[in-house]
Amino acid sequence: MSHLTEQHYPRVKELVLSARVLAAEQPWLCRLRRVGSSRSGRPLQLLSIGHATRAVLVVAGAHANEPVGGPTALHLARRVAADHRLRTGTSWHFLLCADPDGASLHRSLRPASLLDYHRHFFRPAGPEQPEWAPSVLPPDRLPPEATALLRLIDELQPYLQVSLHGTDLGGTWVQLTREIPGLAEPFAKSAAQLHIPVETGTSDAAGWPVTGPGVHVMPRPGTEVPFPSLPEDVTRSTWYRAHRYGGMTAIVEVPMWASDLVDDSRPHPDPGGALRQVSRRLRTQAEQVEQVLARARLGRSYSAAFLDPRDAAADTDAEPPHPLAPLLRASRWALDLVPGLADDWLQPPPAGATRTYVSSIDAFGRRLPLRAGAMLLRTLKAAGDPAAQELDRLVVRWCEEFATAFRARWVPLEHQVEHQARTVLTAARHARVDADAA
The missing domain is CATH 3.40.630.10 (Zn peptidases)
Incomplete structure (x- = not known):
């Protein structure tokens, strides 16, 4: 790697x-x-x-x-x-x-x-x-x-x-x-x-x-x-x-x-079963990130990231967003995609779905919670939040699993x-x- x-x-x-x-x-x-x-x-x-x-x-x-x-x-x-x-x-x-x-x-x-x-x-x-x-x-x-x-x-x-x-x-x-x-x-x-x-x-x-x-x-x-x-x-x-x-x-x-797993056009032996597994893993990993986010003690300068810019400008008492607040906003956006995609992947796959098709969705399913977790981790570390240690362990493990599963070079x-x-x-x-x- x-x-x-x-x-x-x-x-x-x-x-x-x-x-x-x-x-x-x-x-x-x-x-x-x-x-x-x-x-x-x-x-x-x-x-x-x-x-x-x-x-x-x-x-x-x-x-x-x-x-x-x-x-x-x-x-x-x-x-x-x-x-x-x-x-x-x-x-x-x-x-x-x-x-x-x-x-x-x-x-x-x-x-x-x-x-x-x-x-x-x-x-x-x-x-x-x-x-x-x-x-x-x-x-x-x-x-x-x-x-x-x-x-x-x-x-x-x-x-x-x-x-x-x-x-x-x-x-x-x-x-x-x-x-x-x-x-x-x-x-x-x-x-x-x-x-x-x-x-x-x-x-x-x-x-x-x-x-x-x-x-x-x-x-x-x-x-x-x-x-x-x-x-x-x-x-x-x-x-x-x-x-x-x-x-x-x-x-x-x-x-x-x-x-090389993404260049395999052979039919997948069980695409439906594989995608159900991807869907379950996606929900589980996203929920782990959600739990860390729920326990995080982020200040008002981070919370301001979620305000509509026009509302924030009208609120004279609002603190300016923290410089890393866009990471928190992006993490929240990625997590919000998870429920819908997890449901999408429970639907019957297209006829003749290939190993590449399944591998690509598998990679997509790994990326969403990993990216959400990685960006949240950066904000937690900057804020000195103790929840960062738990999230760090997740990010490390998910990266290792991703690289190993796909034989990354x-x-x-x-x-x-x-x-x-x-x-x-x-x-x-x-x-x-x-x-x-x-």
């Missing part, structure tokens, strides 16, 4: 500094500008290369706990700046971090193990994620990061938007808002060359049309969803904004730790970046051919 810790994901400041150097070296070609601000006033920085009207927009850092997007964006920017063929008739635009506030709270940039990764873990609640917020909130309640991203898409009108994501443990896959013919084969070839398993049945795209191993196309609006407890409207997310201008979005996932950072970059370039090439043909 361990690896060389000199490999690290760059902080947002490092990304911006490298982008500034690139822009200074080639000012006739590259431009770095501020395109918005976070809730706390951190700048959202866009690096643009080339001047063509036809555009590709690459978004990094939409999820704070998935830091691979930043180095991939920078790697791509350097390649595009060095190779005029990549920018012939196309300009490239790199949003270096879509959620800098979240990135400041996720501090696992040299994870030596899955436990070390969760010791410093943060992933915002769904309504606070810039890409996902529009799918669950009305326009007047969107966080400024989401508004800035929507405004940027309206400005650039990209024929392709690529969102760079990562998973803690599993394989690689792609989600598309519209099919890209020709993408599946080079995607699979790249993964094989870099010894990254293709996750052929990810729960993130359960029931979606498939155009090749690990390449999933989002179903049409109104299609029945496999997990009814997750009612968000993906067509309102930032991923679909490019469709207003004839464009589309590709989401590219790559793992930090790989598991570290994917070298350069392989994560190279595979993601190759997939972006292939998607841009094939999407452009498809757009020109249309």
